Amino acid sequence: MSAGGWLEIDVERSGAELRARALGSRQEQPGVHPLGPELTADSLQTLGGRVKAAAESGRRLDPQLARQVQALHGALFQGDIQGVLARLREASAGGPVLLRLMLQETGLQGFPWEALCEPGKDFEFLGNSASVLPVRGVRSPEPWQTREVSGAVRLLAVAPLHPHALSQLQGSLHESLAAGEIEWLEPLTGPHARRAPLFERLRRQPEPHILHLISHAGLHEGWPVLRLADEEGEESWLPVELLAQQLHRAWSKGPLRLIVLDACEGASPGTLVSAAEVLARTAADAVVAYLWPVRTDVAMRCSRAFYRALTRASQQEGNVALSLNEARRSVLAELEGSAEAFSPVLYLRGRDPVLFDFKARRILPPAPPATRPGTSSPPPALVNLLARPFTLLLGDRWEEEEPTLRHLHERLHSELTQKMGAVPPTLSLITLAEHFALRIGEEALDYEFQDVFGQTDFVPPLVHPLARWLGAGVHITLLRLPLLEQAIAALHPELTVHVIQPSGRVDGHALMMQRRAGGSRWERLREPPASLDTGREVVVLRLCSGYLPPHHFSRPLLTEDDYLLGIRGLASLLPSVLADPIQSVLSLRPLLCIGLSQLNWCHRMLLYQLFGGRALMRDSVAVLEPRAHEREVWEEGRGLPGHTGVRAFEAADEELRAWLEALAAGRREGGNQ
Numbered sequence: 001m002s003a004g005g006w007l008e009i010d011v012e013r014s015g016a017e018l019r020a021r022a023l024g025s026r027q028e029q030p031g032v033h034p035l036g037p038e039l040t041a042d043s044l045q046t047l048g049g050r051v052k053a054a055a056e057s058g059r060r061l062d063p064q065l066a067r068q069v070q071a072l073h074g075a076l077f078q079g080d081i082q083g084v085l086a087r088l089r090e091a092s093a094g095g096p097v098l099l100r101l102m103l104q105e106t107g108l109q110g111f112p113w114e115a116l117c118e119p120g121k122d123f124e125f126l127g128n129s130a131s132v133l134p135v136r137g138v139r140s141p142e143p144w145q146t147r148e149v150s151g152a153v154r155l156l157a158v159a160p161l162h163p164h165a166l167s168q169l170q171g172s173l174h175e176s177l178a179a180g181e182i183e184w185l186e187p188l189t190g191p192h193a194r195r196a197p198l199f200e201r202l203r204r205q206p207e208p209h210i211l212h213l214i215s216h217a218g219l220h221e222g223w224p225v226l227r228l229a230d231e232e233g234e235e236s237w238l239p240v241e242l243l244a245q246q247l248h249r250a251w252s253k254g255p256l257r258l259i260v261l262d263a264c265e266g267a268s269p270g271t272l273v274s275a276a277e278v279l280a281r282t283a284a285d286a287v288v289a290y291l292w293p294v295r296t297d298v299a300m301r302c303s304r305a306f307y308r309a310l311t312r313a314s315q316q317e318g319n320v321a322l323s324l325n326e327a328r329r330s331v332l333a334e335l336e337g338s339a340e341a342f343s344p345v346l347y348l349r350g351r352d353p354v355l356f357d358f359k360a361r362r363i364l365p366p367a368p369p370a371t372r373p374g375t376s377s378p379p380p381a382l383v384n385l386l387a388r389p390f391t392l393l394l395g396d397r398w399e400e401e402e403p404t405l406r407h408l409h410e411r412l413h414s415e416l417t418q419k420m421g422a423v424p425p426t427l428s429l430i431t432l433a434e435h436f437a438l439r440i441g442e443e444a445l446d447y448e449f450q451d452v453f454g455q456t457d458f459v460p461p462l463v464h465p466l467a468r469w470l471g472a473g474v475h476i477t478l479l480r481l482p483l484l485e486q487a488i489a490a491l492h493p494e495l496t497v498h499v500i501q502p503s504g505r506v507d508g509h510a511l512m513m514q515r516r517a518g519g520s521r522w523e524r525l526r527e528p529p530a531s532l533d534t535g536r537e538v539v540v541l542r543l544c545s546g547y548l549p550p551h552h553f554s555r556p557l558l559t560e561d562d563y564l565l566g567i568r569g570l571a572s573l574l575p576s577v578l579a580d581p582i583q584s585v586l587s588l589r590p591l592l593c594i595g596l597s598q599l600n601w602c603h604r605m606l607l608y609q610l611f612g613g614r615a616l617m618r619d620s621v622a623v624l625e626p627r628a629h630e631r632e633v634w635e636e637g638r639g640l641p642g643h644t645g646v647r648a649f650e651a652a653d654e655e656l657r658a659w660l661e662a663l664a665a666g667r668r669e670g671g672n673q
Helices: 041-056 065-078 079-091 162-173 172-177 197-202 241-251 276-280 296-311 320-334 381-386 397-399 401-418 430-441 442-453 462-469 483-491 562-565 576-588 599-613 632-633 653-672
Strands: 006-014 017-024 097-103 132-137 153-159 182-184 211-212 217-220 221-232 234-241 258-261 287-292 317-318 344-348 352-356 391-394 473-477 497-502 510-515 522-525 538-542 593-594 621-624 647-649
Touching: 006 079, 017 079, 017 621, 041 065, 079 097, 132 320, 153 162, 153 296, 153 562, 162 172, 162 576, 172 182, 172 296, 197 221, 197 241, 197 562, 217 234, 221 241, 221 276, 234 241, 234 352, 258 276, 276 287, 287 320, 296 317, 296 320, 296 352, 317 320, 320 344, 381 621, 381 647, 381 653, 397 401, 401 430, 401 442, 430 442, 430 497, 430 562, 462 483, 462 647, 462 653, 473 483, 483 497, 483 538, 538 576, 621 632, 632 647
Parallel strands: 006 097, 097 132, 132 344, 153 182, 153 211, 211 258, 258 287, 391 473, 391 593, 473 538, 497 538, 593 621, 621 647
Antiparallel strands: 006 017, 217 221, 221 234, 287 344, 317 352, 497 510, 510 522
C-alpha cells in the first residue's frame, strides 16, 4: 500500500446537482455533501469544454477559467472530506496521498478533474501536485499485486498505421534505453499489427511489462474498439473487450502491469465504458490514456518524462501515479502552462499506484558501439545522439574557409575599393556584401555570387559522412550550395526528399523541389504538397537559399538586410498543414549543430526564427572548431533559444569524420550479426 494512504471519492449525480461521498484508507467515512447549486452536470460539461479548448490551442487557462477550476476544487474538498485529506497528509510523513476518483457516469468521466487547482495558487493543480496523486478508480474482482523487476522494464510498442511514431517514441525514450532502465522489444507495425500476428506475439516470450499502443480508437454499437492494420484493404477494428481477454493471462500470470493508449480517443468515454476502463478492469493494473487529442511533440514529451520517472534506476519502486504527475509537471513547465498537460489520465484498478518492485534490480546499460582501431573514442554525447532520431543543423563555416569560395570576399572587396577607395579588409562577408549591394547594386552582387559559387566543385568533408546517418525527418542546411540534399538523395534512394527554401522576396512563399523515392530527377513543385510525412520522408530546409538541386540559382541570403528582412518563421513560408509537422519534429528531436558559431549574429537569428523562445531539445549537441573558445557559451545557453544549454565539444573535421565512419561501420556489423 502507498505510504501516504488513499482517499476514495465517489462523484455522483443527484437530480440536477452533483454530490461527493468519500472513504479514507483508515476507514474514515465523511458524510455526503453537495458540490453546490451552481455546479450541475451541464455546467461541468461546459467547464470541461473550455479546458479542452485551451488544450487544443496549446494555451494555459485564462484567469476566468482558472478561477472556475479553483472554485470546483474548493467545492469538492470542503468540510469533512477536506479534513480527512488534511489528516491523511499529516500521517503520510511527507509521502503523497492517492486520490481515487470513482466516476460512474460518462459525463463525469469525460471531465478533466486533474485540472482542479487549489484556490489562491496558480499551478497547484491536482494533475501536477506533489502531495495528491489523482487517478480514476476502476472496480474489479481481480486481485492486485506488485511485479518484481530484476532488470530492465520491457516495453512493447504497437503502431498499426503509424510506423514513424515508433521511431519518435523510441527517440523520446533514449535516456532510459541508454541507461538500461527500459528494454525496447521488437515493435509491431503494418502487417505484423493485424489481429492474428498481434495475438500470437502477445502469447510469446519475452513478455512485456508495459504495452504501448499507438492507434485510433472509436465506438462500435457503444463498445470501444481500436484500429489495427488493414486486412485485405479493409479497415480492421478490434473490440477492446477481446484485447482485454487476450491480455488477461499476460497480466494475471505474467509480467504485464501497464498499458499506455496513445490514441486520440483512447480515454474518451463512450456510451458504456472507455477503452481505458475496460483494459484496467481485467487486462492490467493501470492504463494511461488521453482525454483529448494532443500534438505529437506533446505526447512524446509526456512519454519521455513519464517513463523516465517510472523506471529511473535510482529508485526502489515504480509508482505510476507519481510518474504521471511528474510528467504533467514537466509539460506544464516546458510548454508555459499549456492545458495540454491535463489530457493524459490514469485509470488504476487498485488502491496502490506502485506497479513495479525494483529492490532486487540490477541495471546493465547497453555497451556503447565500438570504434575502429586507430581512432580516438567519440564523446558519449555524440554516441547517444546518433543512437536516436535527430535533426542536423549544418552551418556555413566552410564557405568562409574554402579558398575558392573566399574568392567572393576578395572580389567584392576589390570592386568596392576601386569605387570608394580604402575599404577595411577585415569586414565580414555579409557586411561587405551589404556595402556592395548599396553602392554597386544587388544585380551585380548576384552576378559575383554566381561567378564564384556556380563554378566550384567544393564539398565540405563532413557532408557525406553526416548524410549517411540521416533518416526520415527534418534537416537544415545553411550552405548556399545544394550539397546536403544531394548527398541524402544519393545515399538514401529509398526516401522521398523535399527541399524547401525562402524565395528571396520579402513577401514571397517558399520554393520547393522534390526527389521521389526510387527516382533520380529533381522536380520543381509549383504548388505545395497536400501534406508532409516526416516519418517516412526527408525534409531539407535551406534557410540561406542559394542554389537549389540540381543547380538552379535562387537569390541567396548574403547581405545584412537579407538576414534582417529575409529570415522568417516557417508559418510565414508554408501553409500550416506543412509547417506544423516540420515544427513538431524540430520540437521533438535533439539537434546536432555543426559549422555554427554563437558569436555569429546571423546564426543566432536563424535559431530564434526556428525555435522562438523554446529551448532546444534535451541531448542536443554542438560540435565546435578546435580553439573556438565557445564551449562555455553553448553549454550555458547564452544566446540560445530558451537560454538552455546543450552539450558541446571541440573536434576537427578529420576527427569527427573518423568517428562518424567508425560508428557507422560498427552499426552495420552489429546489424549483420
